[in-house]
Amino acid sequence: MILPSASLLSWLLGLAAAAAYAVPALAASRLQAAGARNALWAAWVLHAGVLAWGMLGATPRFGFAPALSITAWLVLTVYAVERQWFPQLQARWALAALGAAAVLLALVFPGKPLHVSASAWLPLHLALGVASYGLLAAAVVHALLMARAERRIRLAVDTHSGMPLLTLERLTFRFITAGFVLLTATLLAGMLFTEVLYGRAWRWDHKAVFSVLSWLTLAALLLGRSRFGWRGRSAGRLLYAGAALLLLAYVGSRFVLEVVLGRSA
Template sequence: MILASPPFWMHPAAAVAALAYGLAAVTGARMGEVNARRLLGLAWAAHALALLGLLAGPARFGFAPAMSVTAWLVVTAYVVERQIFPQLKARWAMGGLGAVAVAMAWLFPGTLLHEQASAWLPLHWALGLSAYGMFGAAVIHAWMMTRTERNIRLGQEADSGLPLLTLEKLTFRFVTAGFMLLTATLVAGALFGETLYGQGRGQWRWDHKTTFALLSWLTFAVLLIGRSQWGWRGRRAVRVLYIGASLLLLSYAGSRFVLEILLGRAG
């Protein structure tokens, strides 16, 4: 059987996105603020076009497209933040993240979606991937927060461009938003799982994806409670965030990676 090919513009868009992201990461500091911002904007738009190509025609999805969508959402959050905090400095990190994510989705476009799946499944995925994006942005901010704290201890100027307390507030805002989206995703999966994925699938299955998702939800719940009740901050909060993000990464992306790459199955 011959599968329909992706839209003709998908691969050129991915190539432009990867190149623009890479240039923004490597040469952004030397080309001037305006040109670097335009280059990142071009990468962001081309990235969105490449992602759209995955869903046009015979829709495909998998671990690499999920990571690509996550990276695009993180870059989107950065672009919005730059309008509020022009001094924020993370363009090279955004460029590197975007280039790697686009290349992965180009090499591993995923598998064809099941025809019996519900039309509501994309909405369910949108909730889950939005949670990925919010937690991804939280991890980036936590990483910048750790670097800023280290620079302060060494008596150096913070290279993130934002005060430590501002980075901390932004980190937990992203964590809170991600936790709400993850909660909605899990509730939708529990209540409407059979409708979303089609017949032959139970409403609740204790597979690796569900187990890791629940463990990540519990970890983030502990983090938010610890922040609210016991004032968790600094390294302790960052460590718990990293643990929760790692568990969440293993839930969908990790399980799909094992199925698609290690086992060579569509899942």
């Protein structure tokens, strides 16, 4: 099996972004806050350049690894915005490691070239889907921070989160709600306009099944939150399950096709 190769410029930008991400990820304890922040900002900008070139360059590509890369970049964007209000939010090293891994993975597996005959609406459909990935990934990060804060509270240890527990919970469900709305729009567009987007009728393939299962799981979570006040571990488990199902929907199916089976479709 011969894997597709990213362009030289993509490799240069990607390696520079991964190196910038590695600074706060590997030297978190020895680096001052300003230095780590500057390195993360530089990596974020370079990462954006990699994504822009991959989608808008001479040969636009998309696949499971670029989808993960965009998701990681969106999560880092959310983190950068939240740091303006909560300077003590501690997730820099983990998110930097995530960004570096996502960039390098997208260089090795840049995805398949997008057909020039594809519908002009296809990029919007892909953008909606990836945005729902990003928002739900941000919700998962907040849920993990919330779970860590709860454990530290039970152990009577200072959380060092810089964000009150109730604020974390509120933000988590706001991201879930926004991601659910975008996922709903993505599914409706896929079901109603499949022939326009992909030139074929709607079919219940693995991507569709996992996407609908994710939608049902998240709908149950939001309904349970609204009607029964679900929170804590029970809500977290449903969020993780819904996010995992959504990850399997596109990223999982594309990984099997592109890497395991060596096919583009």
